[in-house]
Amino acid sequence: MRTETPQTIRLEDYRPSDHLIDRVDLDLRLSPHDTRVTATLAIRPNPAGEAGAPLVLDGDELILLGLECDGQALPADAFAATPSGLTLHRPPRRPFTLRIETQIDPTANTKLMGLYRSNGVYCTQCEADGFRRITYFLDRPDVLSVYTTRIEAGRDEAPVLLGNGNPGACGVIADTDRHYAVWHDPHPKPAYLFALVGGRLDRVATRFTTMEGRDVAVAVYVEPGKGPRADYALDAVVRSMGWDETACGRPYDLDVFNVVAVSDFNMGAMENKGLNIFNDKYVLADPETATDTDYANIEAVIAHEYFHNWSGNRVTCRDWFQLCLKEGLTVFRDQEFSSDMRSRAVHRIGEVRTLRARQFSEDAGPLAHPVRPRAYAEINNFYTATVYEKGAEIVRMIRTLLGPAAFRAGMDRYFAENDGRAATVEDFLAAFAAESGRDLSAFAGWYERPGTPRVTAAGIYDADARRYTLSLRQSLPSGDGAPLVIPVALGLVGASGPIEAACPRVPDGVFVLEATSDTLTFEGVAEPPVPSLFRGFSAPVRVEMNLGDAERLTLLRHDTDPFNRWQAAQSVAMRLILDRAGARLVEADEAGPAAEAYAAALGAFLDAEALADPAFAALVLALPSEGEAANEIGRDVDPDAVHRARQTLRRHLGRSLRGRLESLREALAQAAGAPFSPDAASAGRRALINTALDLIAMADPEAGTRAAEAQLSAASNMTDRLAALAILAQIPGKARETALAAFGERYADEPLVLDKWFALQATIPEAGTLDRIARLRSHPAFAMTNPNRVRALIGSFGLGNPTQFARADGAGFALLAETVEALDRVNPQIAAKLLTTFGSWRMLEPARSSKAGEILSRMQARPSLSRDVADILARTLA
Numbered sequence: 098m099r100t101e102t103p104q105t106i107r108l109e110d111y112r113p114s115d116h117l118i119d120r121v122d123l124d125l126r127l128s129p130h131d132t133r134v135t136a137t138l139a140i141r142p143n144p145a146g147e148a149g150a151p152l153v154l155d156g157d158e159l160i161l162l163g164l165e166c167d168g169q170a171l172p173a174d175a176f177a178a179t180p181s182g183l184t185l186h187r188p189p190r191r192p193f194t195l196r197i198e199t200q201i202d203p204t205a206n207t208k209l210m211g212l213y214r215s216n217g218v219y220c221t222q223c224e225a226d227g228f229r230r231i232t233y234f235l236d237r238p239d240v241l242s243v244y245t246t247r248i249e250a251g252r253d254e255a256p257v258l259l260g261n262g263n264p265g266a267c268g269v270i271a272d273t274d275r276h277y278a279v280w281h282d283p284h285p286k287p288a289y290l291f292a293l294v295g296g297r298l299d300r301v302a303t304r305f306t307t308m309e310g311r312d313v314a315v316a317v318y319v320e321p322g323k324g325p326r327a328d329y330a331l332d333a334v335v336r337s338m339g340w341d342e343t344a345c346g347r348p349y350d351l352d353v354f355n356v357v358a359v360s361d362f363n364m365g366a367m368e369n370k371g372l373n374i375f376n377d378k379y380v381l382a383d384p385e386t387a388t389d390t391d392y393a394n395i396e397a398v399i400a401h402e403y404f405h406n407w408s409g410n411r412v413t414c415r416d417w418f419q420l421c422l423k424e425g426l427t428v429f430r431d432q433e434f435s436s437d438m439r440s441r442a443v444h445r446i447g448e449v450r451t452l453r454a455r456q457f458s459e460d461a462g463p464l465a466h467p468v469r470p471r472a473y474a475e476i477n478n479f480y481t482a483t484v485y486e487k488g489a490e491i492v493r494m495i496r497t498l499l500g501p502a503a504f505r506a507g508m509d510r511y512f513a514e515n516d517g518r519a520a521t522v523e524d525f526l527a528a529f530a531a532e533s534g535r536d537l538s539a540f541a542g543w544y545e546r547p548g549t550p551r552v553t554a555a556g557i558y559d560a561d562a563r564r565y566t567l568s569l570r571q572s573l574p575s576g577d578g579a580p581l582v583i584p585v586a587l588g589l590v591g592a593s594g595p596i597e598a599a600c601p602r603v604p605d606g607v608f609v610l611e612a613t614s615d616t617l618t619f620e621g622v623a624e625p626p627v628p629s630l631f632r633g634f635s636a637p638v639r640v641e642m643n644l645g646d647a648e649r650l651t652l653l654r655h656d657t658d659p660f661n662r663w664q665a666a667q668s669v670a671m672r673l674i675l676d677r678a679g680a681r682l683v684e685a686d687e688a689g690p691a692a693e694a695y696a697a698a699l700g701a702f703l704d705a706e707a708l709a710d711p712a713f714a715a716l717v718l719a720l721p722s723e724g725e726a727a728n729e730i731g732r733d734v735d736p737d738a739v740h741r742a743r744q745t746l747r748r749h750l751g752r753s754l755r756g757r758l759e760s761l762r763e764a765l766a767q768a769a770g771a772p773f774s775p776d777a778a779s780a781g782r783r784a785l786i787n788t789a790l791d792l793i794a795m796a797d798p799e800a801g802t803r804a805a806e807a808q809l810s811a812a813s814n815m816t817d818r819l820a821a822l823a824i825l826a827q828i829p830g831k832a833r834e835t836a837l838a839a840f841g842e843r844y845a846d847e848p849l850v851l852d853k854w855f856a857l858q859a860t861i862p863e864a865g866t867l868d869r870i871a872r873l874r875s876h877p878a879f880a881m882t883n884p885n886r887v888r889a890l891i892g893s894f895g896l897g898n899p900t901q902f903a904r905a906d907g908a909g910f911a912l913l914a915e916t917v918e919a920l921d922r923v924n925p926q927i928a929a930k931l932l933t934t935f936g937s938w939r940m941l942e943p944a945r946s947s948k949a950g951e952i953l954s955r956m957q958a959r960p961s962l963s964r965d966v967a968d969i970l971a972r973t974l975a
C-alpha cells in the first residue's frame with residue numbers, strides 16, 4: 098500500500114466527458130484467482146467534450162492482457178497502460194470499438210469493491226468507483242451505456258449466474274464443467290450500477306404485475322439453507338413495488354427483479370439495476386434470530402434500494418457532488434413508505450433520533466460538510482448522515498413548503514424531464530419551481546451551507562389585548578451568508594388543550610421564516626399559550642426557547658402533534674440530565690422537585706395512554722442518549738458525568754413509576770400473545786414491555802435480574818431475548834456472565850446474532866470492557882475481513898460506549914486507533930468509517946481531548962495510510 102497524495106476533486110471543475118460509451122459487451126470468465134474480463138466498448142467522441150482529446154480510462158489494480166481498436170492491435174506508442182489507467186493518446190475522431198482484456202483476482206479482493214468473493218459467492222460492488230477494478234472504463238456517473246453481460250463459471254461452483262436487466266441465453270459449455278448465462282439491460286446506466294453474482298444460492302420467489310401490466314419475476318437469493326429467512330424481505334419487495342405505484346406513480350421496468358444477500362458487504366445494500374445486492378443483515382430474518390428493529394430495517398432498506406430504480410437509476414447523478422440527489426430523495430421515499438406501513442408518528446420520532454444522533458453530531462464536528470459538498474479527496478467518505486439524512490430532510494421541507502399536490506407534480510416533472518439522464522440538484526429544484534411557481538433559489542442554501550441552524554424563539558402574551566407575539570431568529574454556525582428558508586410548522590397550546598388563534602402568516606399551520614428574524618402576532622388568544630414549534634420536526638434545526646418544565650409538560654399533555662409531545666418530554670429530561678452533568682454531582686441520587694414533576698407527568702401520561710399506543714409510550718419513556726446530551730453540552734464534555742447524570746434520572750424514573758411499569762408489563766404480556774408477529778403493533782407492545790423492564794432493573798437491580806432471567810428463558814423471539822440480555826449485561830455479577838456465555842454458545846453458528854452479542858458486550862460502560870473486547874477479538878466468529886463483525890465489536894464501542902471509548906487514560910482511543918490501522922490494510926473503506934468515531938474529540942474536556950489528539954497525530958505520522966483513512970484523519974485533525 099502507498100500513501101496517495103490526496104487529490105482534491107472540485108465541483109467547479111466539472112466538465113463533460115470527452116468520450117461517450119454507448120454499448121458495453123462484457124464477457125466474464127469467473128475463476129477464484131484468475132478471472133478474465135473482456136470488455137467490448139462502443140465509443141464515440143462526445144459532441145459536448147473536447148474534440149481530439151485523448152481517451153483516458155480509469156482502472157484500479159488491473160492487469161491488462163489484451164487491447165484492440167476496431168479489431169486491430171494497437172502499436173505500443175499509441176497507448177499507455179498501468180494498473181490504474183489506460184490512455185489512448187490519439188483515439189479515432191469517429192465512433193470506434195475498443196476491446197480490452199483484463200485479469201483480476203476476486204479472492205484476494207478484501208476491499209469488497211469491484212468483483213470479490215463472499216463466502217465463496219462471486220459478487221460485485223461498483224458504487225462509487227468499483228467498476229474500474231473490473232475493467233478499464235470511463236467510470237463516472239454521467240457516462241451511460243447499454244450493457245450486455247455474459248457470465249461464465251464452473252457449474253458446481255456457481256450454479257446461479259445473475260446480471261443486470263433481463264435474462265437471455267444460457268447453457269453449458271460442451272466438454273467442460275462450466276456454464277454461462279447472458280443478461281441484457283436495455284436501460285442505459287452508469288457503470289456504478291453494474292452488477293453480477295455467481296454462486297450456490299437458494300431462491301425464494303414470487304410474481305408481481307405492474308400497473309402497466311408487466312409480469313415481473315421477483316426473487317430473493319440467499320446462502321444455501323437460509324431460504325426460509327428470506328420470506329419477509331421478499332414480501333417487503335412486493336409491498337415496495339406496490340407502494341411506488343400507488344403513492345408515486347412509479348412502475349417497475351424490467352421482467353425480473355432480483356435481490357441477493359451476501360455476508361461480506363461494506364454498506365447496507367446496493368441498488369444495481371434489476372440486481373440489488375444486500376448485506377445479509379438487511380435480508381435475513383426469522384423470530385428466532387431477528388429483532389423487531391431488524392425487521393423494520395429490512396423493510397426500510399429493501400424499499401430504499403427498490404425505490405432507487407427511479408430515484409437514482411432511471412434518473413441518475415451527473416457527478417458525485419450530486420449524491421444527495423439520489424440518496425436524500427430515496428431516504429425520503431423509504432421514510433414515507435415505512436410511515437405508511439407503520440405508525441407515522443412513531444416512525445418520525447425514530448427518524449429524528451437518528452438524525453440528531455448521527456447528523457447533528459457530524460455537522461457540529463470537524464467532518465461537517467454541505468449536503469452537496471463542493472470538494473472531496475475520497476468520494477467513499479461522503480456516504481454520510483449529512484448527504485443521506487439531512488438530504489432527506491431537505492426534500493421533506495420542499496413538500497412542507499409546497500404542499501402535497503404541488504410536491505407530487507414537481508416529482509412527476511422531475512422524473513419525466515430527467516428520465517435516462519444524469520441530473521443535478523438544480524434540475525431537481527427547477528421541477529418544483531416550475532410546478533409551484535415559487536422561486537426556490539434562496540431555499541437552495543440548504544444544499545450549500547454546513548452546520549445545524551439554530552432558531553431562537555421568544556413569546557410575549559398580552560392578556561388584556563388577548564394577543565400573543567412570537568419572535569423567531571435564525572443563525573447558522575458558519576455565520577455570514579444569506580438566511581435560510583425555514584418552514585416552521587407551529588400552533589399554540591393552552592392549559593386545557595389546543596388554542597385556535599388567528600395569524601394570517603401561518604396558513605395551514607406553517608410559517609416560512611425567510612429573514613434572519615421575524616415576528617408573528619396571534620389575535621384572539623384567550624389564555625396564556627405555549628407555542629408548539631417545528632411540529633413534526635418541520636426543519637432540521639436546533640430550537641431554543643426559554644420554556645419552563647411546566648409549559649413543556651403542558652405540550653406533552655395537550656399538543657395535537659405527537660412529535661412535539663414526545664419532544665416536550667425529551668426536552669425536560671435533557672434539562673434534568675444537563676443540570677446534573679453540569680454540576681458534576683457524583684452522588685446525585687436524590688431526585689429534587691423538577692425530577693419528581695417530570696416523573697409524575699410521565700405517570701399520568703402512562704395511565705391515560707400507554708395501553709392505547711405502547712410504541713409511542715416506549716419512546717416517551719426513553720431518555721435522550723448520552724451522545725445527544727454531550728452534543729447539547731457542546732464543549733468541555735466529561736462523559737462520566739453525563740453517564741452518571743442520565744443513570745440517576747433513569748433510576749429515579751424506575752423508582753417513581755415502578756408499580757405502573759409492572760402492571761403495564763403484565764397487561765401487555767397478555768395482549769402480546771403468541772405466535773410471534775413482526776407487525777408494528779406487536780413490536781410496539783414488546784418495546785414498552787422491555788422499556789419498562791429496563792427502568793425496573795435500574796430501580797431494583799436484584800428484581801430486575803430475576804425478571805430479565807425469567808424473560809430470557811421464556812422468550813419466544815429475539816426481541817425479548819436480546820432486551821433481557823441487554824438488561825443483564827448492565828448489571829455486574831454472575832448472572833450476567835452466565836447469561837452472556839449461554840447466549841454465545843446457543844448462537845455460535847449465527848454470525849448475525851453474534852453481532853448483537855458482540856455489540857452488547859462492547860457497550861458495557863465499565864472499565865473491564867476493554868479486556869472483554871480483546872478476548873472477543875479472538876473469538877472464532879470474529880474476522881477483520883467481515884465489515885459486520887468489525888462494526889458490531891469495534892464500531893459499537895466507538896459509537897455506543899462514550900465513557901469507555903473516551904476513557905481518561907486514552908486506552909479506549911488506542912483500541913480504536915489500533916483497529917483502524919490494522920483494518921486499513923484489509924479494507925480501507927471500513928477503516929475510514931471506523932475512524933469517524935473520533936469526530937467529536939474536540940468537544941471533550943482537555944485531558945481526554947489531548948489524549949485523542951495525540952493518538953490521531955501519531956496515526957497521521959504513519960507512512961502507509963490509505964487515501965480513505967488519510968482523508969478522514971486530515972479533516973478530523975484540521
Ligand code: 0A1
Pocket residue numbers: 222223224225363364365366367368401402424480
Ligand atoms: N447506494 C447505496 C449505498 C452504497 C454506497 C457505496 C457502496 O460501496 C461500498 C455500497 C452501497 C445505497 O444508498 O443504498
Ligand code: ZN
Pocket residue numbers: 401405423424427
Ligand atoms: Zn441509497
